[in-house]
Amino acid sequence: MWKWIQAFASPQNFYRISEKLIPWFLYPFIVLTLVGLYWSLSASPADYQQGDSVRIMYVHVPAAWMSLLIYVVMAIAGAIGLIWQIKLANVVASVSAPIGAAFTFLALVTGAVWGKPMWGTWWVWDARLTSELILLFLYLAYMSLNNAFDNPKTATKASSVLAIVGLVNIPIIYYSVEWWNSLHQGSSVSVTKVSMQIDMFIALMLMSFAFKFLYGALVLMRGRDEVLVREQNSRWVKEIITGGQR
Amino acid sequence: MTKRQNRMVLVGLLIAGAILAVTLLLQALGSNTNYFYSPTEVAEGKAPTGKSFRLGGLVANGSVKRKDMTVNFDVTDNKNKFSIEYTGILPDLFREGQGIITTGSLVNGTFIATEVLAKHDENYMPPEVADALEKTKQSKQ
Numbered sequence: 001m002w003k004w005i006q007a008f009a010s011p012q013n014f015y016r017i018s019e020k021l022i023p024w025f026l027y028p029f030i031v032l033t034l035v036g037l038y039w040s041l042s043a044s045p046a047d048y049q050q051g052d053s054v055r056i057m058y059v060h061v062p063a064a065w066m067s068l069l070i071y072v073v074m075a076i077a078g079a080i081g082l083i084w085q086i087k088l089a090n091v092v093a094s095v096s097a098p099i100g101a102a103f104t105f106l107a108l109v110t111g112a113v114w115g116k117p118m119w120g121t122w123w124v125w126d127a128r129l130t131s132e133l134i135l136l137f138l139y140l141a142y143m144s145l146n147n148a149f150d151n152p153k154t155a156t157k158a159s160s161v162l163a164i165v166g167l168v169n170i171p172i173i174y175y176s177v178e179w180w181n182s183l184h185q186g187s188s189v190s191v192t193k194v195s196m197q198i199d200m201f202i203a204l205m206l207m208s209f210a211f212k213f214l215y216g217a218l219v220l221m222r223g224r225d226e227v228l229v230r231e232q233n234s235r236w237v238k239e240i241i242t243g244g245q246r
Numbered sequence: 247m248t249k250r251q252n253r254m255v256l257v258g259l260l261i262a263g264a265i266l267a268v269t270l271l272l273q274a275l276g277s278n279t280n281y282f283y284s285p286t287e288v289a290e291g292k293a294p295t296g297k298s299f300r301l302g303g304l305v306a307n308g309s310v311k312r313k314d315m316t317v318n319f320d321v322t323d324n325k326n327k328f329s330i331e332y333t334g335i336l337p338d339l340f341r342e343g344q345g346i347i348t349t350g351s352l353v354n355g356t357f358i359a360t361e362v363l364a365k366h367d368e369n370y371m372p373p374e375v376a377d378a379l380e381k382t383k384q385s386k387q
Contacts, residue, residue, distance in 0.1 A: 048372060048375070050370075120364060164261060166264075181302060196371070197372055
């Protein structure tokens with residue numbers, strides 16, 4: 001079993017399989033985005049208080065969810081890389097960081113654009129906004145740490161430790177609106193309740209799944225490049241470059 | 247213990263340490279992590295009323311009075327309420343019954359506000375649904 005997992009997660013095997021997997025993420029992403037945008041901008045109603053500004057939510061909320069999800073993936077992959085020393089886990093962690101940072105940035109910017117007309121301010125230092133900003137800094141710190149060492153093994157170790165320690169911020173972001181008084185509203189969608197009209201919820205779900213497929217496609221595409229760079233001295237990579245000739 | 251188990255324990259300790267550190271930090275910060283105080287918290291003396299602080303609550307129904315650029319209204323949490331005086335532009339969502347957060351200080355029992363922010367809740371619905379909800383609420387009263 002153990003040997004099998006290690007063989008399956010080998011960089012070479014990943015390179016071979018990922019090529020076939022990419023379309024299974026890319027095309028659902030494109031379809032879901034087109035349908036999702038139609039539902040967000042046209043099929044769903046305006047809000048009784050916010051008017052059409054509610055449509056910002058269909059990008060803001062999925063982006064914010066992705067910022068949390070990708071961080072969790074990154075930290076777990078980092079832990080797997082540390083403990084079981086599976087090379088592929090380290091690849092997944094390091095290619096996820098810039099994608100996660102981009103989603104975090106998108107969530108912060110769309111939030112600010114919504115906040116100005118609705119709250120009357122671009123930014124406040126309440127618990128939700130501050131902890132999400134800290135998440136962006138965690139991603140940036142992870143990326144800098146990953147590039148700060150000449151020895152790639154030291155870099156991976158240091159950045160994985162940071163990712164695992166930073167994991168503590170995730171429940172803080174999620175529960176910040178319940179634990180403390182904040183300007184940011186509570187969650188509209190949870191496992192137990194949805195306080196949102198059904199067409200709005202459909203638009204939100206379509207965009208949310210579109211983002212998830214986008215993340216999958218990006219990890220595979222960036223992962224392939226990263227694997228080639230990391231394994232550049234191995235025989236199978238040289239064979240790909242030379243077209244099998246020696 | 248194998249090397250792998252060793253590393254597993256180290257990662258576990260890392261997570262436990264991080265949780266402990268942050269828990270202690272948040273405990274120490276206490277109520278400073280709250281963005282605003284409710285009228286009841288202010289009435290109980292939990293807010294730093296000697297200086298500028300934030301007060302959050304609902305705009306009391308029928309309390310909004312405008313005179314030129316100055317607005318007077320009450321903020322309530324249905325237990326306690328405070329009178330607010332504010333001069334300036336209010337956000338679009340400001341209306342009676344709306345949650346707001348205001349920055350300012352208490353002067354002779356009146357809260358002189360320097361900023362008023364509207365708080366939005368987690369309920370999203372089209373206007374027709376909101377109207378229907380309002381009607382059922384009124385027919386029950």
